Amino acid sequence: xxxxxxxxxxxxxxxxxxxxxxxxxxxxxxxxxxxxxxxxxxxxxxxxxxxxxxxxxxxxxxxxxxxxxxxxxxxxxxxxxxxxxxxxxxxxxxxxxxxxxxxxxxxxxxxxxxxxxxxxxxxxxxxxxxxxxxxxxxxxxxxxxxxxxxxxxxxxxxxxxxxxxxxxxxxxxxxxxxxxxxxxxxxxxxxxxxxxxxxxxxxxxxxxxxxxxxxxxxxxxxxxx
Numbered sequence: 001x002x003x004x005x006x007x008x009x010x011x012x013x014x015x016x017x018x019x020x021x022x023x024x025x026x027x028x029x030x031x032x033x034x035x036x037x038x039x040x041x042x043x044x045x046x047x048x049x050x051x052x053x054x055x056x057x058x059x060x061x062x063x064x065x066x067x068x069x070x071x072x073x074x075x076x077x078x079x080x081x082x083x084x085x086x087x088x089x090x091x092x093x094x095x096x097x098x099x100x101x102x103x104x105x106x107x108x109x110x111x112x113x114x115x116x117x118x119x120x121x122x123x124x125x126x127x128x129x130x131x132x133x134x135x136x137x138x139x140x141x142x143x144x145x146x147x148x149x150x151x152x153x154x155x156x157x158x159x160x161x162x163x164x165x166x167x168x169x170x171x172x173x174x175x176x177x178x179x180x181x182x183x184x185x186x187x188x189x190x191x192x193x194x195x196x197x198x199x200x201x202x203x204x205x206x207x208x209x210x211x212x213x214x215x216x217x218x219x220x221x222x223x224x225x
Contacts, residue, residue, distance in 0.1 A: 004035045005066030006050030022067040033082030040080045046071040046089060054085040054101035055116035072117045083132025090130045096121040104135040105166030106150035112166055122167045133182030140180045146171040154185045155216025156200030162216055172217045196221040
């Protein structure tokens, strides 16, 4: 679907085959949100395109963009990830910045107000990976621990609670995380020993533990690896 220009080729026409993103060079990482896309570049900056009404472009505006626009004031980007209506980036100094929709605190800056430009995630340092979900975000720390923030209704923050949090909270029982992914309402991590754990909404089996129910703390994915 390309209703908002999320294919980045200067049109809003759907395409059943890959199309070139216009004017984007030096990309090192590209991620897709629900209706927008963003890329990190070799120079440490970022570009976004697609739906912008919640501030997903990070350029200070709310217009949809069919070609990439620069994310305002963002430098030193090491990795980027697009969520439902927000985007987050890890910087080379281990801090994080997020922008866009923030109704449940997904930006991690202590508020629930949308931001049209990147804001610093509070109380987060030493981060090496980041994942943006439907209304929540999570990060892996260099020491292996993990933090999540934003919507917690289904337990997707992993801290044993179902309360939204606008600043990062510690994911229970995870100390050796090496990979991380955030879905619409759940999160998963891979540990240093190769095992996988998931938490949050599990009504359709997303947690992989055979229970078919949600969990506010990480549960072991069965038969993995």
